Amino acid sequence: MSGGSSDDCNTYIYNNGNKMMMSYSHDNGGSGNEEASTTILLSLMTGDHVWIETAPGSVYCHGYPYTGFSGWKL
Template structure:
């Protein structure tokens, strides 16, 4: 079955410009949704930058089901 780009959700975690992690999910058959989850631990120093980049797709941007959490330990 061919899927359109809008049926995918890809979320990358970047650290100082380097992609470290990819979470990927796709709409299942019959309108069901797959779940993607990942965990990464980073040791950060002053000035480090961490961000999330998502690819275009309604399943990342069109529904309120996407979340990100971070902790400073």
């Protein structure tokens, strides 16, 4: 995983330890309400493990209650 600056918010979606997708947001001194989103479709098997992580140094992501994650079984 690569790190980010304190003004970055890098998030990664993993499937069984493999990085599948990244989203990125950078605060350019604006309102502080910058946002990023991403969508990924994964074909999962029983026992697969999916999770989200923030990059080291992406302190801009932390401490805000405005983060969400959704998943659906189709």
